[in-house]
Amino acid sequence: MSSYEDSELYKLAKQMAVEIHKMTLDELPKFEMYEQGSQIRRSSKSIVANFVEGYGRRHYKADISSS
Numbered sequence: 001m002s003s004y005e006d007s008e009l010y011k012l013a014k015q016m017a018v019e020i021h022k023m024t025l026d027e028l029p030k031f032e033m034y035e036q037g038s039q040i041r042r043s044s045k046s047i048v049a050n051f052v053e054g055y056g057r058r059h060y061k062a063d064i065s066s067s
Contacts, residue, residue: 004051007051007055010055014048020040020044021041024041
């Protein structure tokens with residue numbers, strides 16, 4: 001795997017984040033769209049961000065140990 005973008009897990013997490021974002025905008029009642037909807041959207045994007053951060057940490061450690 002040359003990049004985190006090649007990972008099936010990353011692709012799935014990103015796809016789910018997009019679907020969840022759309023769902024919270026289209027299907028939640030108006031009174032839940034802002035507070036709860038915002039929290040749901042942020043948490044779904046957090047999964048993708050954490051995956052990328054973890055990949056970067058692992059990749060960065062590999063670069064340091066090879067020098």
